[in-house]
Amino acid sequence: MINKLSISQNxxxxxxxxxxxxxxxxxxKDNLIIDIGVGKGIISQELLNxxxxxxxxxxxxxxxxxxxxxxxxxxxIEILNKDFLSENLQSLPEFSVFSNIPYSLxxxxxxxxxxxxxYANKICLI
Numbered sequence: 001m002i003n004k005l006s007i008s009q010n011x012x013x014x015x016x017x018x019x020x021x022x023x024x025x026x027x028x029k030d031n032l033i034i035d036i037g038v039g040k041g042i043i044s045q046e047l048l049n050x051x052x053x054x055x056x057x058x059x060x061x062x063x064x065x066x067x068x069x070x071x072x073x074x075x076x077i078e079i080l081n082k083d084f085l086s087e088n089l090q091s092l093p094e095f096s097v098f099s100n101i102p103y104s105l106x107x108x109x110x111x112x113x114x115x116x117x118x119y120a121n122k123i124c125l126i
Contacts, residue, residue, distance in 0.1 A: 035047065098124070
């Protein structure tokens with residue numbers, strides 16, 4: 001089977017690394033945590049395992065369908081098949097970002113988070 005992805009990105013696969021990075025990030029438990037470019041879900045899953053409420057954005061339709069199945073019984077996660085860059089961040093509750101963002105969108109995502117809509121409490125980009 002050929003894996004066709006519409007957005008270029010590197011997928012994290014080391015669960016121990018992700019777990020360690022989440023602990024070091026010291027995210028507020030009462031914040032919504034945003035995962036941009038959820039990919040195969042390793043970060044979102046580990047955030048859930050650590051008691052966070054997660055909103056994930058995945059633009060790739062195939063990955064989104066897979067993620068919908070993976071997280072269908074999870075209560076504390078919302079996966080959106082939506083472009084994060086079109087999101088109105090002012091409408092969200094207090095949030096932090098913890099994400100392995102698609103590298104092809106690094107500049108645009110960074111500009112949105114840091115310049116256009118600086119509303120995040122904490123931003124951790126891998």
